[in-house]
Amino acid sequence: MTDRLTQLQLCLDQLIDILFSALSYIDQNHDSVPLNPADPKATDANHNPPTEHEFRSSQQELSTDIILKTRQILTIIDTLPGVGVNKKQQMETIQNLRIELNKTEEEKRQAIMEKENLLDFVNSLIIQVGESIATTR
Incomplete structure (x- = not known):
């Protein structure tokens, strides 16, 4: 759409x-x-x-x-949007959307950090499993 x-x-x-x-x-x-x-x-x-x-x-x-x-x-x-809406209401809507965008950006940053942490954790597990397999042989 x-x-x-x-x-x-x-x-x-x-x-x-x-x-x-x-x-x-x-x-x-x-x-x-x-x-x-x-x-x-x-x-x-x-x-x-x-x-x-x-x-x-x-x-x-x-x-x-x-x-x-x-x-x-x-x-x-x-x-x-904005047809029949005065300038003050439009500015309030823009401000509310800006606040919502900032919250969403913060959630995105946190999700990316969580992904990076999980990726590091999984990589360390893979290395540990690989080292364990290498030492048992």
Whole structure:
């Protein structure tokens, strides 16, 4: 599970990809429309735009994707810590977390010391057993 800021960054990247895809699709598949109604419609033999229904349907799907991704981003933003919390409360939370971190670091140091002591003890036992075996032979 990633943190919320990473999730937010990923969603923003995805939204940019969706927006780019939407603009690219519209640019590549729109039908030409003359600026002046009196001008003839430009045609290109290599360009076969989708039907009006297909084009509208694709636009609807792309806009739905944009809306859903935007809602997901807003939901992540709403769940970020500190939203709706004043500065004093944030500072108290930070201080409490700092105290908790210091306690955890102390527990970690003690666990490492205990591990080192046990490792030294096991090494001395191995040496004693090895010496005992060597003297009995």
